[in-house]
Amino acid sequence: xxxxxxxxxxxxxxxxxxxxxxxxxxxxxxxxxxxxxxxxxxxxxxxxxxxxxxxxxxxxxxxxxxxxxxxxxxxxxxxxxxxxxxxxxxxxxxxxxxxxxxxxxx
Amino acid sequence: xxxxxxxxxxxxxxxxxxxxxxxxxxxxxxxxxxxxxxxxxxxxxxxxxxxxxxxxxxxxxxxxxxxxxxxxxxxxxxxxxxxxxxxxxxxxxxxxxxxxxxxxxxxxxxxxxxxxxxxxxxxxxxxxxxxxxxxxxxxxxxxxxxxxxxxxxxxxxxxxxxxxxxxxxxxxxxxxxxxxxxxxxxxxxxxxxxxxxxxxxxxxxxxxxxxxxxxxxxxxxxxxxxxxxxxxxxxxxxxxxxxxxxxxxxxxxxxxxxxxxxxxxxxxxxxxxxxxxxxxxxxxxxxxxxxxxxxxxxxxxxxxxxxxxxxxxxxxxxxxxxxxxxxxxxxxxxxxxxxxxxxxxxxxxxxxxxxxxxxxxxxxxxxxxxxxxxxxxxxxxxxxxxxxxxxxxxxxxxxxxxxxxxxxxxxxxxxxxxxxxxxxxxxxxxxxxxxxxxxxxxxxxxxxxxxxxxxxxxxxxxxxxxxxxxxxxx
Numbered sequence: 001x002x003x004x005x006x007x008x009x010x011x012x013x014x015x016x017x018x019x020x021x022x023x024x025x026x027x028x029x030x031x032x033x034x035x036x037x038x039x040x041x042x043x044x045x046x047x048x049x050x051x052x053x054x055x056x057x058x059x060x061x062x063x064x065x066x067x068x069x070x071x072x073x074x075x076x077x078x079x080x081x082x083x084x085x086x087x088x089x090x091x092x093x094x095x096x097x098x099x100x101x102x103x104x105x106x
Numbered sequence: 107x108x109x110x111x112x113x114x115x116x117x118x119x120x121x122x123x124x125x126x127x128x129x130x131x132x133x134x135x136x137x138x139x140x141x142x143x144x145x146x147x148x149x150x151x152x153x154x155x156x157x158x159x160x161x162x163x164x165x166x167x168x169x170x171x172x173x174x175x176x177x178x179x180x181x182x183x184x185x186x187x188x189x190x191x192x193x194x195x196x197x198x199x200x201x202x203x204x205x206x207x208x209x210x211x212x213x214x215x216x217x218x219x220x221x222x223x224x225x226x227x228x229x230x231x232x233x234x235x236x237x238x239x240x241x242x243x244x245x246x247x248x249x250x251x252x253x254x255x256x257x258x259x260x261x262x263x264x265x266x267x268x269x270x271x272x273x274x275x276x277x278x279x280x281x282x283x284x285x286x287x288x289x290x291x292x293x294x295x296x297x298x299x300x301x302x303x304x305x306x307x308x309x310x311x312x313x314x315x316x317x318x319x320x321x322x323x324x325x326x327x328x329x330x331x332x333x334x335x336x337x338x339x340x341x342x343x344x345x346x347x348x349x350x351x352x353x354x355x356x357x358x359x360x361x362x363x364x365x366x367x368x369x370x371x372x373x374x375x376x377x378x379x380x381x382x383x384x385x386x387x388x389x390x391x392x393x394x395x396x397x398x399x400x401x402x403x404x405x406x407x408x409x410x411x412x413x414x415x416x417x418x419x420x421x422x423x424x425x426x427x428x429x430x431x432x433x434x435x436x437x438x439x440x441x442x443x444x445x446x447x448x449x450x451x452x453x454x455x456x457x458x459x460x461x462x463x464x465x466x467x468x469x470x471x472x473x474x475x476x477x478x479x480x481x482x483x484x485x486x487x488x489x490x491x492x493x494x495x496x497x498x499x500x501x502x503x504x505x506x507x508x509x510x511x512x513x514x515x516x517x518x519x520x521x522x523x524x525x526x527x528x529x530x531x532x533x534x535x536x537x538x539x540x541x542x543x544x545x546x547x548x549x550x551x552x553x554x555x556x557x558x559x560x561x562x563x564x565x566x567x568x569x570x571x572x573x574x575x576x577x578x579x580x
Contacts, residue, residue, distance in 0.1 A: 049463055051462035093487040
């Protein structure tokens with residue numbers, strides 16, 4: 001049987017998997033302030049979670065010389081790391097679109 | 107929907123900017139006139155619709171009849187449609203207002219007061235209908251003989267977060283022409299179903315010539331689309347001899363040399379689709395061993411774990427779906443022709459592993475609601491959602507019970523009150539644990555007010571002299 005590497009890269013498209021996004025630092029601060037909570041109080045998601053390995057966040061390249069462009073493009077994306085907060089857009093049965101947050105842990 | 111939002115929408119509609127439509131709105135003469143349709147036209151429209159009296163007409167109905175009417179010219183038709191749209195909007199503003207108010211009232215009704223014990227309510231809400239569930243049900247999905255655990259045993263299974271359900275099953279949706287062409291779907295099902303040699307051939311051990319005879323069943327071979335060569339190739343991978351078989355081969359020549367008992371099998375093809383596999387060492391024990399190997403371990407085709415695959419036509423949209431007994435989500439998702447977006451399994455642990463914790467949460471909700479629905483029990487999704495949330499809180503699927511959520515509680519008394527009281531108290535005593543008496547159970551045990559509802563409120567008095575004094579609410 002022919003096997004293609006489908007599942008690895010496409011799990012994010014599966015009907016059971018809601019949209020996951022890594023939040024930027026500013027967004028995280030806003031979230032924590034608005035609920036007056038600490039990061040540790042959020043539900044958790046493991047860094048080994050298959051979705052965590054797939055989602056990426058764009059990083060704004062540091063201001064540097066023009067000769068560093070190659071490095072910058074490399075660093076533009078990264079996957080979820082421990083300490084990040086993942087914003088999850090769920091489709092709720094009762095309330096339409098619902099945002100939920102999970103803290104990435106070991 | 108929030109109150110502000112509702113008002114915002116209502117406001118928008120009053121201005122006629124919004125494009126919100128409510129299908130069951132009704133119109134009469136007055137509404138037609140109000141929206142700028144001339145009196146003669148309004149009368150015509152009502153007449154055309156065969157109505158003498160005003161009101162009680164569905165707007166959509168008027169619209170379709172206006173469009174269907176042959177006497178009117180296109181220009182007038184479009185003009186009328188324009189005006190009907192206006193009627194609809196203006197009506198919406200009033201009716202929608204009423205609707206939204208009702209929605210808001212319902213929403214307020216469904217709200218939970220702060221500090222209400224939602225967990226207890228969820229437990230009761232599932233527990234009570236649970237008493238009406240059949241204790242032991244096996245349901246046959248469709249006409250095919252694939253059965254899955256349902257009813258109370260299934261709910262327990264989900265809540266216990268078992269690594270493997272008692273009856274793993276998959277629902278494989280197909281992509282493209284596989285979903286519409288039955289033959290293709292069946293073919294794919296055959297690809298997926300795990301096929302052993304014993305399924306396609308008769309296996310006999312013959313002590314006379316010390317060999318195992320494999321008589322291939324041509325019809326089965328054809329049905330499952332397996333070539334003879336494939337079978338032979340699989341068989342030649344076998345080796346007679348002791349368990350050292352594969353290990354010795356990899357571990358350099360040292361062991362392989364000393365181990366004389368190990369041989370690769372020779373296969374002799376004879377006529378009439380029969381294969382003969384002679385045993386090298388002429389021992390009866392070895393012969394039986396080889397027979398056992400051939401009949402039980404050799405999968406010729408398919409995915410490990412999928413015991414059976416059946417094609418069914420979905421009644422709702424007419425597409426073909428493969429139902430399987432046994433589950434192997436990761437491998438099945440990689441099979442070309444499978445619609446990986448919609449393919450699911452009832453093994454929640456597997457979903458958590460392949461698709462992540464959020465997918466597992468969704469699967470828990472879906473599976474539980476499905477099980478409850480199937481039993482005819484109407485449980486609000488919110489209770490089930492709460493359970494799924496609690497189970498997936500820590501990033502992995504945890505069971506509800508002393509090995510999971512209840513066992514993870516920080517309070518000694520609470521854990522002891524749940525299950526295995528003595529063990530918990532003993533362990534706590536050995537480790538010198540403290541109980542902060544923050545939870546409900548602990549406080550009930552020691553006879554203090556519990557921190558729930560009004561009991562959760564503490565009073566803070568602000569004195570004129572500055573500073574605040576905190577007093578515990580009674």
